[in-house]
Amino acid sequence: xxxxxxxxxxxxxxxxxxxxxxxxxxxxxxxxxxxxxxxxxxxxxxxxxxxxxxxxxxxxxxxxxxxxxxxxxxxxxxxxxxxxxxxxxxxxxxxxxxxxxxxxxxxxxxxxxxxxxxxxxxxxxxxxxxxxxxxxxxxxxxxxxxxxxxxxxxxxxxxxxxxxxxxxxxxxxxxxxxxxxxxxxxxxxxxxxxxxxxxxxxxxxxxxxxxxxxxxxxxxxxxxxxxxxxxxxxxxxxxxxxxxxxxxxxxxxxxxxxxxxxxxxxxxxxxxxxxxxxxxxxxxxxxxxxxxxxxxxxxxxxxxxxxxxxxxxxxxxx
Amino acid sequence: xxxxxxxxxxxxxxxxxxxxxxxxxxxxxxxxxxxxxxxxxxxxxxxxxxxxxxxxxxxxxxxxxxxxxxxxxxxxxxxxxxxxxxxxxxxxxxxxxxxxxxxxxxxxxxxxxxxxxxxxxxxxxxxxxxxxxxxxxxxxxxxxxxxxxxxxxxxxxxxxxxxxxxxxxxxxxxxxxxxxxxxxxxxxxxxxxxxxxxxxxxxxxxxxxxxxxxxxxxxxxxxxxxxxxxxxxxxxxxxxxxxxx
Numbered sequence: 001x002x003x004x005x006x007x008x009x010x011x012x013x014x015x016x017x018x019x020x021x022x023x024x025x026x027x028x029x030x031x032x033x034x035x036x037x038x039x040x041x042x043x044x045x046x047x048x049x050x051x052x053x054x055x056x057x058x059x060x061x062x063x064x065x066x067x068x069x070x071x072x073x074x075x076x077x078x079x080x081x082x083x084x085x086x087x088x089x090x091x092x093x094x095x096x097x098x099x100x101x102x103x104x105x106x107x108x109x110x111x112x113x114x115x116x117x118x119x120x121x122x123x124x125x126x127x128x129x130x131x132x133x134x135x136x137x138x139x140x141x142x143x144x145x146x147x148x149x150x151x152x153x154x155x156x157x158x159x160x161x162x163x164x165x166x167x168x169x170x171x172x173x174x175x176x177x178x179x180x181x182x183x184x185x186x187x188x189x190x191x192x193x194x195x196x197x198x199x200x201x202x203x204x205x206x207x208x209x210x211x212x213x214x215x216x217x218x219x220x221x222x223x224x225x226x227x228x229x230x231x232x233x234x235x236x237x238x239x240x241x242x243x244x245x246x247x248x249x250x251x252x253x254x255x256x257x258x259x260x261x262x263x264x265x266x267x268x269x270x271x272x273x274x275x276x277x278x279x280x281x282x283x284x285x286x287x288x289x290x291x292x293x294x295x296x297x298x299x300x301x302x303x304x305x306x307x308x309x310x311x312x313x314x315x316x317x318x
Numbered sequence: 319x320x321x322x323x324x325x326x327x328x329x330x331x332x333x334x335x336x337x338x339x340x341x342x343x344x345x346x347x348x349x350x351x352x353x354x355x356x357x358x359x360x361x362x363x364x365x366x367x368x369x370x371x372x373x374x375x376x377x378x379x380x381x382x383x384x385x386x387x388x389x390x391x392x393x394x395x396x397x398x399x400x401x402x403x404x405x406x407x408x409x410x411x412x413x414x415x416x417x418x419x420x421x422x423x424x425x426x427x428x429x430x431x432x433x434x435x436x437x438x439x440x441x442x443x444x445x446x447x448x449x450x451x452x453x454x455x456x457x458x459x460x461x462x463x464x465x466x467x468x469x470x471x472x473x474x475x476x477x478x479x480x481x482x483x484x485x486x487x488x489x490x491x492x493x494x495x496x497x498x499x500x501x502x503x504x505x506x507x508x509x510x511x512x513x514x515x516x517x518x519x520x521x522x523x524x525x526x527x528x529x530x531x532x533x534x535x536x537x538x539x540x541x542x543x544x545x546x547x548x549x550x551x552x553x554x555x556x557x558x559x560x561x562x563x
Contacts, residue, residue: 009424017412173409176405177404177407180371185396185424186425187425
């Protein structure tokens with residue numbers, strides 16, 4: 001069997017074994033599920049709270065705010081705001097409805113209950129016309145921006161996990177002798193490093209993709225594929241950063257220095273994305289900021305093998 | 319067969335101080351022989367074994383395993399040997415069956431699954447094949463480590479402190495297993511600082527002190543050379559002459 005086939009066989013077995021180890025490790029699994037669970041909890045909780053507890057404001061002119069109409073609105077769960085300028089109150093977001101008796105201004109970013117609308121119809125009869133104050137497109141854009149922001153925040157979280165995963169995958173196995181046992185078999189030494197990076201990329205990428213998919217299902221994302229690819233790219237790159245930062249370190253040399261260095265690199269790249277759209281598009285980890293896909297994923301894919309080559313030359317053999 | 323000639327290795331410590339770990343060490347171990355590398359902590363035993371396993375590059379000197387030069391063909395050397403580090407190196411999330419099968423598979427062993435089970439059963443680990451290694455005792459782990467080392471049927475077995483942390487029964491079991499490997503024709507080299515186990519299992523031994531071979535030979539030869547009646551006394555005399563004086 002050729003060396004290349006042997007290396008490929010070794011890489012595939014070791015990668016599968018590392019994935020199995022990551023997924024069986026309780027702490028690791030919990031840390032992966034945490035962002036997904038957090039997203040679902042926050043979104044479902046917020047939507048639920050707003051649906052059940054939101055008091056819709058109804059802005060009325062003084063002439064319109066008769067005791068009977070006030071009572072009807074309050075019975076429908078609304079709160080009456082008396083103002084000379086109901087349209088301004090609706091546009092300012094102070095009320096979901098507003099009327100001067102001729103026009104009914106509606107804010108479609110809110111969720112006006114049917115009972116409130118029905119009270120308006122009964123009180124005003126047919127001598128009015130609805131007027132939508134919010135532009136639907138800008139409303140959708142605002143929503144996209146916030147959901148994209150959540151996905152990017154989770155991506156940054158996974159990038160930090162990547163540093164820990166990468167560093168841990170090397171240091172822990174070096175300290176307990178697993179790495180020495182693995183490196184003493186008849187395989188090129190880069191195989192061990194490449195399989196660890198591959199496993200970290202698979203596990204982090206999988207869980208990040210799950211987070212993005214859940215966000216997309218619950219609140220919708222304008223560019224879910226780009227976010228998923230850029231997030232997986234960031235996690236994969238961060239794993240390389242962690243593995244390179246730990247070097248030959250472990251419990252004898254301590255973790256604080258290498259981990260700090262790795263996290264500083266990750267945060268610096270993330271900050272670079274905030275400062276320049278060019279970098280955001282093409283630099284791994286910086287691309288978390290982008291909603292498009294540039295060359296960052298290709299660079300990230302190249303970094304793993306480059307690290308593995310360096311590991312075999314400078315790290316594995318003392 | 320292991321042939322080592324004039325092996326040297328220097329380190330620079332974390333504080334920047336150069337330290338000689340191995341200083342002109344030479345030895346030969348024949349097939350079917352158990353060779354004990356004895357020495358106090360820091361004598362250079364582990365460094366020597368790691369150089370034999372091609373995990374550390376020597377500064378100078380030559381290593382040949384079954385005629386294959388470690389400098390020019392490290393993969394060829396690794397194909398012929400099994401290195402058992404002092405730490406068990408068993409991921410706690412995986413079971414003995416999974417670990418031994420993995421090492422069989424990555425080394426191209428055919429039917430690694432059934433062979434892993436057979437090897438574990440032969441070494442007395444059949445009752446905990448599927449137990450996560452994190453739940454095993456030190457003695458159980460040693461059996462798994464040996465099964466992992468032997469799955470690809472190596473000609474040379476190198477064990478670093480194989481009985482470290484074991485109780486009396488566990489130590490006896492492991493030493494019997496080691497002896498059995500030599501009787502099966504394998505070349506075995508082990509490092510230790512526990513005299514009584516070395517006496518029981520080795521054919522020849524080398525006492526290493528400060529990276530150098532202080533004495534080498536059979537137990538009788540070592541005792542004769544040191545003028546002492548026990549290996550303990552001979553070891554102190556040869557490895558720590560300042561303490562013996």
